[in-house]
C-alpha cells in the first residue's frame with residue numbers, strides 16, 4: 001500500500017492511548033453496571049458470585065411491571081404520533097417549492113433539540129396544570145403528548161434525510177401517469193419512505209423510553225415510567241435490581257438503535 | 269395539436285433571475301414526430317416540462333386540441349413523458365411499471381393486463397415482465413419507460429433525450445424502433461435531442477432552439493438546405509460562410525454580390541435581410557470545384573481523403589477558408605494537387621442568405 005501523505009490523525013503521537021482512554025471512560029461504567037446486575041449479593045459494589053436473582057426480583061416486582069407497561073404504552077403511542085407528525089413535517093419541508101420562512105419552520109421543528117429540557121419540563125408542568133384544573137382529566141395523555149412533542153425532531157431527521165435522497169422524478173413520473181398527489185404519495189413515495197419512517201419511529205421510541213426529566217415533571221401521582229421508578233428507588237436502598245432493569249433497557253435500546261442504523265443505511 | 273403561444277419562463281427573481289424560455293411559439297401537429305433540437309442549456313427540457321405541466325410558464329399560453337391546459341395539473345393532462353433518466357419505479361416489476369398509468373386511470377384489471385401485455389410485446393420485453401427494474405439493462409429500461417408512457421394511449425408523448433444514455437449501436441436500433449412505434453400508434457411525439465443527426469433522420473419537423481428561443485421550424489431538408497440563421501447553419505452540419513452584398517431581391521430570391529465581384533442567385537427567408545452586407549451559407553457538398561476561375565477563386569490548401577468522400581480545403585483570395593466535399597467515384601484519380609489555383613462555384617439558389 002502506498003504511504004498516505006495527507007494528514008491522518010490516527011498517526012499523531014498519543015492518539016491511540018487517548019482514544020482508548022475515551023472508550024474506557026465511556027463504556028467501563030456501563031460494563032460494571034451490567035456485570036453487577038448478575039451479582040448474587042445485595043451490594044452493587046461487592047461481587048459475591050453469579051446469579052439471576054435480581055432479574056427475577058425485578059420481573060416479579062409489581063411496581064416494575066406496572067412501570068414497564070406504562071413506559072411501553074407511552075413510548076409506543078408517542079412514537080406513533082411523533083412519526084406521523086414528522087412524516088407530514090418532512091413532506092412539507094422537502095416537497096414544496098421554497099417559500100418565505102421555510103428556514104424558520106425548519107428551526108421550529110427542531111426546536112425541542114435546542115431548548116433546555118428542564119425548561120420544556122417546567123413549561124409543560126405549568127401548562128398541563130392549567131388544563132388539569134380546567135378539565136379535571138389526570139390520565140396518561142399528558143405524558144403521551146409531552147413525549148410526542150419532544151420525539152418529533154428525532155423522528156423527523158431520518159425521514160427528511162430519506163425524502164431528500166429520493167429521486168424527485170419518480171413522483172413526477174407518477175403524476176405524469178395520472179396519479180393524483182394522494183395516490184402518488186401512497187403508491188410511490190411511501191413505499192420508498194418506509195425505512196426512514198421505521199427508523200424515525202424506532203429512534204422516537206428509544207428517546208421516549210429513556211426520558212426522565214420531562215416525565216418526572218409531567219406525570220401525575222402513581223404514573224411512574226421505568227426511568228422515574230428507578231430514580232425513585234435510588235433515593236432509598238440501591239440493590240442490583242436497578243442494575244438488572246438498566247441492563248434490560250440498555251439491551252432494548254441497543255437493539256433498536258442497531259436496527260435504526262441498518263434501516264437508514266439500506267438504499268432500496 | 270399542441271399550440272404554444274408566446275411562452276416565457278423566468279426562473280428565480282431579482283439579480284438571480286434567469287429566462288430559460290423567451291416568447292416561444294410553436295404549433296405541433298397531430299401525429300407528428302416533432303423534434304426540439306439545440307445545444308445544452310437552450311431550454312429544451314424547460315419547454316417539454318412546461319407542456320407536461322411540471323413548470324408553470326411566467327407568461328404565455330398552452331393549448332391541446334384547442335383546449336387551454338395551462339391550469340391543469342400534470343395528472344389531468346393527456347400527455348405522457350419518457351424521462352431523461354427513465355424514472356422507473358424501483359419497487360415495482362417491469363409489468364407493474366407499465367400498468368401504473370392505466371391503474372391510476374382506474375381501468376378494469378382485465379384491460380390493464382391486456383394492455384400491459386400488448387405494450388410489452390410492442391417493445392419486445394414480454395420475457396422480462398416480472399423482473400425488477402434494477403435487474404434489466406439500460407436499453408431495456410428505456411424500452412420499459414417507453415412502454416409505460418405509451419400504455420395509457422396519451423394524445424402526446426414527450427421524450428427527453430431518451431437515447432442519450434445508450435451506446436451507438438443500441439441507439440441506432442432504438443431510433444428505428446421509435447419511428448416504428450410512432451407510426452404504429454399514431455401518437456404525436458415531441459422529441460428532445462441535441463444530436464443533429466438524430467433529429468434529421470427521425471423527425472417530420474424540427475425546431476432549432478438556442479438561448480431560450482426557437483430560431484427556425486421546418487422539415488429536416490428545409491432546415492438543412494435552407495437555414496435561416498447563422499446559428500442554425502452552424503449547428504446543423506458543416507457550412508461555409510461567405511460575406512456578400514445584396515444587390516436586388518424578389519420574394520425568396522436575392523442577387524448577392526460576392527467578394528470576387530461576381531453575383532449569384534441566392535435564396536432568402538421571408539423577413540430576412542433586404543439589402544446591404546449579408547452572410548450567405550453554402551454546404552460543402554453543394555459547391556463544386558473547378559480548375560481556373562469560378563464564382564470565387566483561391567488556392568487548394570489541403571486535400572483530405574475520407575473513404576466515401578474527399579474534402580478540399582481552399583484558401584480564398586480574400587483569405588477566408590472554404591471547404592468542398594466531393595463524393596468519391598470508383599477508380600477515380602485525384603486530379604487536383606495542393607497549391608493549385610482553383611475556382612469554387614455553386615448553382616443558382618443554393619446559397620442561403622442568413623439573418624443574423
Ligand SMILES: Nc1ncnc2c1ncn2[C@@H]1O[C@H](COP(=O)(O)OP(=O)(O)OP(=O)(O)O)[C@@H](O)[C@H]1O
Nearest residue numbers: 279280286288307308309310311312313314315462
Ligand atoms: N429550476 C431552475 N432554476 C433555475 N434555472 C433553471 C432551472 N431549470 C433550468 N434552469 C436553467 O434554464 C436553462 C435551460 O435549461 P433546460 O434544462 O431547459 O436545458 P436543456 O436545453 O434541456 O439542456 P440539456 O440539453 O443540457 O438537457 C439552463 O441554463 C438551466 O440552468
Ligand SMILES: [Mg+2]
Nearest residue numbers: 312313314428
Ligand atoms: Mg434537458
